[in-house]
Amino acid sequence: MSAIRLNPSRAPGKPSVGPLEQAVAAASEVLLGKERAVRLAVACILADGHLLIEDVPGVGKTTLAQVLGAVLGLSMRRIQFTSDLLPADIVGVSIYDRDTGAFRFNPGPVFAQLVLADEVNRATPKTQSALLEAMEERQVTQDGESRRLPEPFFVIATQNPTHQIGTFPLPESQLDRFLMRLELGYPDRAAERALLRGRDRRELLADLAPRVTVDALRALQQEVPGVGVSEALLDYVQAIIEHTRNAVGLREGLSPRGGLALLRAAKAWALLHGRDHVVPEDVQAVLPSVVGHRLHPIDEHGPRIDSASVARLIERVPIP
Amino acid sequence: MIGRLRRARRPRPAPGPAWQPTVERLAWLVGSLALVLVPHLGRVPLWAILGFALLAGWRLLAAERGRGAPSRWMVGLVSAGLLAAVFLRFGTLLGRDAGVTMLVVLAGMKLLETRGSRDAYIALFLGYFLVVTNFLYSQSIVTGLYMLVVTLVMTATLVGIAAPPGTLAVRPRLRLAAVMLLQATPIAVLLFVLVPRLPGPLWGLPKDAFGATSGLDETMSPGNITQLSLSDEVAFRVTFEGGRRPPPSELYWRGPVLWTTDGRTWGPGAVDRSPRPPAIERNGAPVDYVVTLEPHQRRWLFALDLPATVPADALISDDLQVRSVRPVRERMLYRMRSYPDARDLRLGPLQRASALELPAGAHPRTRALALQWRTETADERALVERALAYFRDEPFFYTLQPPLLEGDTVDAFLFETRRGFCEYFSAAFAVLMRAAGIPTRVVTGYQGGEYNPLGDYLIVRSRDAHAWAEVWLEGEGWVRIDPTAAVSPSRIEMGVDAAIPQRLGRAALALEPSEPVQRMWRNLRHAWDAMSTSWNRWVLGYGPATQRLLLGRLGLDADDYLAVGAVLVGAIGSVMLTIALVGFRRRRPSDAARALYDRLCARLARDGLVRAPSEGPTDFARRVARDRPALAEPVAAATRAYVALRYGFGGDLATLEREVARAMRG
Structure with missing residues (x-):
């Protein structure tokens, strides 16, 4: 942030976002050069959305999930998706208890505040949809009995680029359930150098302490819907939506659900930066990760919608 | 829809990349000109149409290969040759057939030398004029409808020429053109009804109206x-x-x-x-x-x-x-x-x-x-x-x-x-x-x-x-x-x-259609005939006498040009006002803040600090702070007041006015 104060801070008496700032800073120390990705991930959690991280293996997808769990103090379970993973492996299974003579439900790994679904596109569509249903409904129904998932409930799914062999790409309708999709990318030269020189990331991970309590996180999550949105800002959001619908080269524009997601993410981003209203810059900041997986080029074999093409999109929509 | 129109018309403040005659733009131009020329096939000499096709194809091919328009020498040579051909064929460049042939050839030449947006606009206006020339030959409903479609496509081309490349797909382009035409319709109707009609049909050039005689003879003999x-x-x-x-x-x-x-x-x-x-x-x-x-x-x-x-x-x-x-x-x-x-x-x-x-x-x-x-x-x-x-x-x-x-x-x-x-x-x-x-x-x-x-x-x-x-x-x-x-x-x-x-x-x-088919055929014929009859009577037959009658019913004297003119101006004015009011209805108090902020931006642009249309105010203030540290503080203060007014729910206009004035002085 520049030395000159550009944005008025939020009114006193509201839950402070300071701990989240600290959490972002702590996570960024482990994930070198990835502060923006960490910040977006935190905003995603703040907006009560799920996160999809998509990139080639080895750039720190899993580490990001683990770091987030650690600094936010969330109970975390990891599910490694494989082609033989079954839905019951995720949601749990009822086992006959010989002592009581009744079936007892053994909760699966999905019963955690933060679920890391690693390489989600390696599993079969049936298993994928078990997870995605849990994400959407925040409950699991097994043997006719619904069990609520813990709160907060947050899924970080990682996936390898879909053109890799042995993967089941998530269908578009399922992709929509993730509020954001992040691409980590390779670290820059300086960060890579520090990475190579420094300690093992796993050791650092073990040292991380939670910077925020679950209750504080919940309180902040409840602040998000109340972040102010002016008519002028809605004009801007609508201009972006309209642009995606009219633009050449896109199969279809942003859906109304996509528009709502964009606004929710922008509100969380504004809150994370200590503001009680959304400014166009917030929309621009979250736009690549919110619309990247919701827009599809007409040319299926052409380049994907990445942050560069979203940046071009932003350039073409004047702020009303 | 009006909002979109406004946006499309607003000149873009940022000096974007220079206008390029892209293949897509040229294809639209060629396409809409070709559409307007289709009915002229058989009316103007075939070589003129072929000449147009050749010139258009030449320009398209050049664009396809990434080359620009041919040199001015080349264009001048071709122009002189084609104009000479028109003159040799007709012995004049005036009159209906010679004039239209010349327009066809000119449209092709304008396409060939299209470099900037100005050339494209001129080629398109030639196209609009060619729409009018079609009515010199036929004034039927079919011609009218077809020309309406052509005008729509042409207006969409106009939109495409004005919009930055890649921002509008075909359908929104056509929709925008349709909205523009719809907004123009009441004005066209007013002009049609109120502008004094010339006695005699406007289009009936004497030389061309001589058709074959038909109907009864002046004598009667067996057979x-x-x-x-x-x-x-x-x-x-x-x-x-x-x-x-x-x-x-x-x-x-x-x-x-x-x-x-x-x-x-x-x-x-x-x-x-x-x-x-x-x-x-x-x-x-x-x-x-x-x-x-x-x-x-x-x-x-x-x-x-x-x-x-x-x-x-x-x-x-x-x-x-x-x-x-x-x-x-x-x-x-x-x-x-x-x-x-x-x-x-x-x-x-x-x-x-x-x-x-x-x-x-x-x-x-x-x-x-x-x-x-x-x-x-x-x-x-x-x-x-x-x-x-x-x-x-x-x-x-x-x-x-x-x-x-x-x-x-x-x-x-x-x-x-x-x-x-x-x-x-x-x-x-x-x-x-x-x-x-x-x-x-x-x-x-x-x-x-x-x-x-x-x-x-x-x-x-x-x-x-x-x-x-x-x-x-x-x-x-x-x-x-x-x-x-x-x-x-x-x-x-x-x-x-x-x-x-x-x-x-x-x-x-030796083929008698069945009774229902006959009846259907008769009904269809009646419907079509009824339609063209009203068209003939009310549109083509709207001459001085009908106008006098209609205006009289509205309490206007057709000879009182001053009164008719006043009504015309007043009516067109109120149509435009209505359209504008619908468009500006969305203006809100925070738009006043916007106006003030735009003034600040214009001032900064003169200093070389141009805000891109898509640049957020805070981002812009940061850039100003980086590039001109001296301006950092006043611009930041003005931006803060602006953001609070326009996006936040606090601040007041007076503060913004004061801060903008201070920043502009600085």
């Missing part, structure tokens, strides 16, 4: 009306006013009246004409109607028996024939009043002589028969009845395929063949009457017509052409006698189709 009855061509349409539509048996549309005969052919007599209404004895209720006459290159107009008024620019003769002052070369609309029960009591001595004249020595058998009747019957009325009875009782047939008449045509028809069409009957009857000493004249025109229930009007076609006779009876004046009715009453009551079921065309086809 020439029979010929007409094979044609479905529309002669005229009639709208009855005041709710009175005479029965089919009264629908005698009076055309040329024939007095003289050489034994075979009947021709007009010498008659006086005057622009005054005729001196007929008006009896019974009048029939008021409006006739829309198709151009037939002759002068006569058609009116129901007996006409009592004279349209403007027309005369009426002693024998009640209405004639236009000049040949009817374009569709003509006139209002008439007739009295079906009126009597015409005038017969001068000269006319009496003319109405009794027969060529010396012709028709001996007919004369003999007439003289025989005359000796047997003294009463003229009874004599007429006797002749009609003769047609009725003897084996006469009404047919389209009469046998060839040899020798004396009237004698041959009356005593030998006895088969014929209306002109045979009326001529034979007239000869009989004249021979018996009763003054008689032959009237040609149309009888009946097809009623179109959808448009509530009557269509009279060539095949309704008819000929009948008028005899002078003492005390009764001229009395219409239709000998055809004696032979074939159904011809008069139900029309020619009913009287002669197997007409030649159908018979040749």
